[in-house]
Amino acid sequence: MTNAIYLVSIAIFGATLLLIISRLSKKLPRRLNNKYYTERWTELLGKVKTADGMVLSVIDGDKLLDEALKKRHFKGKTMGERLVSAQRSLSDNDAVWYAHKLRNRLVHEPNIRLKKREAQNALAGFKQALKDLGAL
Helix, strand or coil: EEEEEHHHHHHHHHHHHHHHHHHHHCCCCCCCHHHHHHHHHHHHHHHHHHHHHHHHHHHHHHHHHHHEEEECCCCCCCCHHHHHHHHHCCCCCHHHHHHHHHHHHHHCCCCCCCHHHHHHHHHHHHHHHHCCCCCC
């Protein structure tokens, strides 16, 4: 009888330990695949040569940053909520918010004309954020 109790105790302890380890591993930030993000970043920079390409680059930069935020487990249902969650991890929140708001304007305002300087500033903000998160 004592052997059965001993085995049950070990099984419960083992299951509890596995549960704790699985919970902790979900909370730890994942390392990001730098090669993947560098390749994607290089691709979106290749689009900057045309006016339409600049628009796509800003939109793609926003998507790439959002993907990195999700991989690093920042909480939030939207990109904006994830940016708020990540603000202590980002060195230039203003630049990231500028870039994200510009992306929103490009997507929701059909007649907006994107200036080259605006696109450069937005991409610089996205790049710095990706570096801060360990993606680049």
